[in-house]
Amino acid sequence: MSIEKLDTQRKRRASAVGSRMEDVASLAGVSMITVSRAINTPDKVSLATRKRVEAAIRKCGYVPNLTAGSLASNKSRIVAAIVPTIDNSIFAETIRGLSETLAAGGYQLLLGQTGYDEHNEEAMVAAFLGRRVDGIVVTGIDHSALTRKRLRQAGIPVVETWDLTDRPIDMVAGFSNVGAGHAMARYLLAKGHRRLGFAGGADGRTRARLTGFMAAIHATRGAHLQQVLLPAGTSFHGGREALAALLDLDSSLDAVFLSNDALAVGALMECARRRIRVPQELAIAGFADLDIAAEIEPALTTVQVGSRKIGEQAGQMLLARLAGQTVNNPIRDLGFAVVPRASA
Amino acid sequence: MSIEKLDTQRKRRASAVGSRMEDVASLAGVSMITVSRAINTPDKVSLATRKRVEAAIRKCGYVPNLTAGSLASNKSRIVAAIVPTIDNSIFAETIRGLSETLAAGGYQLLLGQTGYDEHNEEAMVAAFLGRRVDGIVVTGIDHSALTRKRLRQAGIPVVETWDLTDRPIDMVAGFSNVGAGHAMARYLLAKGHRRLGFAGGADGRTRARLTGFMAAIHATRGAHLQQVLLPAGTSFHGGREALAALLDLDSSLDAVFLSNDALAVGALMECARRRIRVPQELAIAGFADLDIAAEIEPALTTVQVGSRKIGEQAGQMLLARLAGQTVNNPIRDLGFAVVPRASA
DNA sequence: ACGCGCGATGTTAGCGCTAACATGATGCCT
DNA sequence: AGGCATCATGTTAGCGCTAACATCGCGCGT
Secondary structure, rough: HHHHOOOEEEOOOOOOOOOOOHHHHHHHHHOHHHHHHHHHHHHHHHHHHHHHHHHHHHHOOOOHEEEEEEHOOOOOOEEEEEOOOOOHHHHHHHHHHHHHHHHHOOEEEEEEOOOOOOHHHHHHHHHHHHOOOOEEEOOOOOHHHHHHHHHOOOOEEEOOOOOOOOOOOEEEEEOHHHHHHHHHHHHHOOOOOOOEEEEEOHHHHHHHHHHHHHHHHHHHOOEEEEEOOOOOOOOHHHHHHHHHHHHHHHHOOOEEOOHHHHHHHHHHHHHHOOOOOOOOOOOEEEOOOOOOHHHHOOOOOOOOOOHHHHHHHHHHHHHHHHHOOOOOOOEEEEEEEEOOOOOO | OOOHOOOOOOOOOOOOOOHHHHHHHHHHHHOHHHHHHHHHHHHHOOOHHHHHHHHHHHOOOOOOHHHHHHHHOOOEEEEEEOOOOOOOOHHHHHHHHHHHHHHHHHOOEEEOOOOOOOOHHHHHHHHHHHHHOOOOEEEOOOHHHHHHHHHHHHOOOOEEOOOOOOOOOOOOEEEEEEEEHHHHHHHHHHHOOEEEEOOOOOHHHHHHHHHHHHHHOOOOOOOOEEEEEEOOOOOHHHHHHHHHHHHHHOOOOOOEEOOOOHHHHHHHHHHHOOOOOOOOOOOOOOOOOOHHHHHHOOEEEEEEOOOOHOOOHHHHHHHHHHOOOOOOOEEEEOEEEEEOOOOO
């Protein structure tokens, strides 16, 4: 028995380098738990002890092993976020808002990009839950049955974003895509356009925008949705191609709604190249109000949806729940607004 | 003694929900290690056993706790990446390339954004090392002494990106910013421009581009670097403001080099608004060859640097090292190329 | 002087998993 | 038949940390 105790060089698995909390503890002449407290809850330790521990930490170059801490405390201080892509994209702003909000609360961000593939989402959710992340943010409200089930059973706060529903998995921060599509159609119709086109990605949110867009058009005498192009990607180049394709199919279009600003800016560029006057000959409208929308010539009429705010709100809801509070309003409609500019 | 063994309901800390490997093991009638092997190294387990374990996993809805696995195996299967920002940005492409390469190798990405603040970088590196990430990718080659020391001592592969040095912390994938700045100056000078301006962020890479840019100008008779504006941000709007500010200071400029394409596109837009003919009255050049550069009217002359490839290469180097291989060429010069287009 | 509360610190027992070594079964060569 | 790889599976002992429950000492009211 005591032989064992004497065995200070006891068998250790190769754990690479670095000192452990035990080393710090013995250097400071305290127990491990005191070191733990000095790090995590400094006001539970007397000032003198804290100073000694801090000195020992510096001397060892100790970096706490958060993996071990997570396992013991069942808290990871990591939040995962899953977005379709961060390229040129509306989601980059959301991620920034989220990442900054979480950082302020001491949480880190594990990022996944699905490339708009539901299959990827499923795998990522599983992997992230396996990491025992403390919370998770997903894009949209369409998820596979398995994904929904896993998220519900995980017992962690979940925020769906960029859309709205009465029955979220847990919480949701976004806006009505159907409403936004509808509003844009009404705007274009009010401007007198009657021969409308639409292009966008093939995801659920784009489809919802299209649903609203169509509904308003069908309710208007003499108005027609002449052409729809899905999927059209999310790049500037894709926007040029989409516009070209739409006009090839029907050159009589008088307004086109692109379901994101990168596409719309690309469309504007194609118009410039073809010497199509915007908005006189063809009106162009985008979605999401990226930075560039206000700057381009002609300035882009678009729908402002608070991309960054979505991330911030999602972060705040998570932080509140992680702090044990009840989120009073778990379904957050952040609204949208058609921003009239020169292009439509 | 045996009383203890009988205590099946032994005291457990509240570990939220979910089943553990032990549950799967007993359901499948095997030991835990067999479950572990069935999950992580399936070919070390007989087919029949594997099938039984998989069935048990499905029945329990078991999600392996990767935190526990990481602690036990001293491998996290997470790689961290630190970039200044992912907004509108050149780094978004790098992150995508990295994230996809890593995903293919079974690694996940923990993302940090510094907002171009060295202080943030230091804190993030510490936090990520605390997570015992298996590798780390940082932007640039300028890091605080403490950060460098920590990275060196961490004993994990480190890739610096978006620049080049003979003495990397570990590995580096990028290009010569000095060389790229120099090449763009030579290009503009060869086009006959002599009154040059520059604007960009205040980071080390922009300064390196400026250094090269200045060197080429100073070596040319009659050429002058009239104005330099730092920092100018990285947004389209910032580009418009930068161009306006440069022209206010010196309206005789005949070429302006903006150190990233978002700025350059903003500058083009400001020119459009002011009815300045590009490139006849003023040449505009950008950096990084974003998607939009080729699409805008006039198309943007820029420096193509393989943003995405940087991420892919960084990912490949990490994967190789994590697979225990030696990386034969740890200093990867991915080169750059001036892309002549209409704007300069 | 006594007991009580409270702040500071320590002890014990895990968190859920895997490395390393051990064991057992099978086939195959000589 | 004996010995020896080889494959499949099991046992033991941690990985480095923290929750939960002790314990200790001190000041304070009475």
